[in-house]
Amino acid sequence: GALSQKQADIILQPSDTEVEKYVSSSYYISCLGERGADMKWTRDSKQHITANKGRIHVEPSRKGHGLALSFANIESQDKGNYTCKAKVDNREVQASFRLIVIKPIRFVDTATVQTASENQNVLVPCEVDGDPQPTVVWTVNSKTVEGPKYEVVADGLYIYNVTLEDKGEYSCRAFQVSSTKSEALNRTVILNVEHKPVWRGKEGSDKAYAFITGTVNLTCAVSAEPRPKFEWLKSNKMFVSQKNATIFDEELNTTLQLNVSSKKVFGDYMCRASNRLGKMEHVITLKEGSKPAVPTVSVHGAKHDSVQIDIEGPQNEKMDILGYRVQYLRRQELNKGWDSAQVKEFNKGESPYNLSGLSQNTHYTVRVAARNAAGFSDYTKESSFTTHKIQADPVTRSTSTAIYMSPRACQLIMIIAFHNIISMSGELYHNL
Helix, strand or coil: CCCCCCCCCEEECCHHHCCEEECCCCEEEEEEECCCEEEEECCCCCCCCCCCCCCEEEEECCCEEEEEECCCCCCHCCCEEEEEEEEEEEEEEEEEEEEEEEEEEEEEECEEEEEEEECCCCEEEEEEECCCCCEEEECCCCEECCCCCEECCCCCEEEEECHHHHEEEEEEEEEEEECEEEEEEEEEEEEEHHHHHHHHCCCCCEEEEEEECEEEEEEHHHHHHHCCCEEEEHHHHHHHCCCCCCECCCCCEEEEEEECCCCHHHHEEEEEEEEEEEEEEEEEEEEEECCCCEEEEEEEEECCCCEEEEECCCCCCCCCCEEEEEEEEHHHHHCCHHHHHHEEEECCCCCCCEECCCCCCCCCEEEEEEECCCEEEECCCCCEEECCCCCCCCCCCCCCCCCCCHHHHHHHHHHHHHHHHHHHHHHHHHHH
C-alpha cells in the first residue's frame, strides 16, 4: 500500500507500509492526525472495522489524537490491506499498510522410519504446512533425487518399483521465503526395504579347509529384512549344536564351529537363510588341509617399549603359510595361563614383526604359531625378553625417545634466565 495524504494530514505509527507477523503474534498500529475527523479503519477497502473489543478491534490511540487498530493472536486469514480514512478540512485522506501473516514451517507428524516391500511402489511421507507455502527439496543418501523412478507429490516422495538399493536416508528439506525473512527445516525419514535374504559373504567363501584334530568356523553372512531364520544342513540333514558342532547365530550371520575329529567331517555344508519373502541357500565345501609345522623364532632388539621378533618358516609346506599369531605375557601373568595373553596377528611378509606398546623394564614371555588356510600350527617353545629401563637425566629427565622437564628444573632455568636479563640490563644502564 502507499500513503495518499499530505504529510501533515494523518500518519501511521509504526509507519511501515508492509508488516510481516507470525501466526499467534500481536500488532498495534495508530492512525494519528490532530485535524482528522471521522476516523475509521477498513480492510481491503470495503470491510468496515467497528468492533471496540475482541481479537481485532479499534480503540482510541494511546499515542495521541487518533484511532488505533489492535491485533491479538493473529491468524493466517488476517492477512490483507488495512486503510485508515479520515476527513481533514472536508477532504477525505487515507493511509494504508499491508499485513503479511507468516505461518512457520511445520511437518505433519509422520513416522521417521518407513518400511517398503521389494518390487512395490511406496510413498515416503513428508507433508509440510506453512504460509507462504514452503518449497520442498528431496535428497536420498545425500544425493539429489532425479530420474523417472521418483515423483515429488504434495505429501511426500513417490518411489516406483522399490529395490534393495532404495533403502537408506531420505531428507525432506522445506524452504519458506518472504520479502524479509527466510526459513529452512529438515525432516529425515529412514526407508527400510523388506526383501528375501541375499548372500553377503566374502569372495571365495564357498570353500574352507581344516585338518583332523583342528577346529574350523564356517560363516554365512546375509542381508535380509525382516530378520532371517538360519539353518545348517549336511547331506540334507539338519544340523543342531552338539558335541563336536556349535552354532552361533547373530542378526544377519551365522557361524558353524566344527571340531574336526575324523574324515567324516569333511564335505558340503549348506547354509539356509529364510524369511517370509523367500530364502537363500549357500554351500560351503569343507576340504581336508594340512596342519602347519611350527615356525622358528628369535627375539632381539628390545627397547623400552618394543621388541623385534624374527619368524622363519616353516618351509616346504603343502599349504602356503599366510601369517603368524604372536602371544605374549608379563612374567607375573604367567600363572593366569595363555588364555589371558595379549595377541598380535601378522600377515606373512610384514617383517619386521614388531611388538609395540610394551611397559619399560618388564620381563615378557612370548610364543608364536604359524597360520595357513586350514588353521594354526602348535606354538613354539616360550621365549623371554626384558624391555629396557628408561634412563633419565637427573636435571631434565630426558630420554632417548622423549624429553620431560620437571617443574623444579623449569623453575631453576627461569630463575637463571631472569638473573641474566637483570645483569645485562644493569650493564647497559651503567654503560649509558
